[in-house]
Amino acid sequence: MIRQIDVNPDDWKFQRILWTDNQSSTSEPAVYRLATVTYGTKPAPYLAGRVLKQLLSDEGYKLPLAIEPFEKGSYIDDITGGADTLSRLNEIASQVEALYLTGYFPVAKWKINHPSFCKVNSSSLSSNTSHQFDESTCKILDMSWKCSPDILTFTGHTSQISAITKCIILSETAQLFDPLGLISPVIIRAKTQIQDLWLGKIGWDDPLTPQITHRWKTFRNELIDLASQKIKRWLNLTSDLSHVEIHGFPDAS
Known part of the structure; x- marks a missing residue:
């Protein structure tokens, strides 16, 4: 273009x-x-x-x-x-x-x-x-729209980089593309770790403590589970609805 x-x-x-x-x-x-x-x-x-x-x-x-x-x-x-x-x-x-x-x-x-x-x-x-048609998929970074079933999925990609630094954590967090906020609870966990790094005044390429490194690697491994999540794209809303409210409910289990 x-x-x-x-x-x-x-x-x-x-x-x-x-x-x-x-x-x-x-x-x-x-x-x-x-x-x-x-x-x-x-x-x-x-x-x-x-x-x-x-x-x-x-x-x-x-x-x-x-x-x-x-x-x-x-x-x-x-x-x-x-x-x-x-x-x-x-x-x-x-x-x-x-x-x-x-x-x-x-x-x-x-x-x-x-x-x-x-x-x-x-x-x-x-x-x-x-x-x-059944194979049609639209992908933007780690998020995909599978057209035929009309669902949104996440790749759940994990990095193989072993040397963890503040720069690596920030880069991998930025790859969690979620403009709709569908996986906000996951991204918040990553951002709280970044906040801890800032509070600790850790440099971009400074070595991290074993505790912080283990915490990030554990989080990174858990991202694989995102691939199993399937989210319906359509919320059953039509243009003739003049007013719509969406409410969340806590999990009682």
């Missing part, structure tokens, strides 16, 4: 790369200026999002059903959305795809929890890879 976005020619000079050909007799490197947004640079995600926002402003009035997914469900080159009925969902998907194409952004793939979705077997990009 990012390579599809042109940069103003006045700004090409700020995006340069040097290329040296080992077969060339000259030692002077060739200088190239990049004419599109460069993936990996700090402003790239913002520029991509800004282009989508402008695209919505320029063309959104023609495709009104695409407005909400763009405004509430877009994240760089991904977009999410849904509907209460399959027919409505197909209309939204068609308008979202059409809006992308007005900016010459072909949609590469779809992830869906219904086998009759109009785009389930289509793709704007040619591919030799066969796709089975």
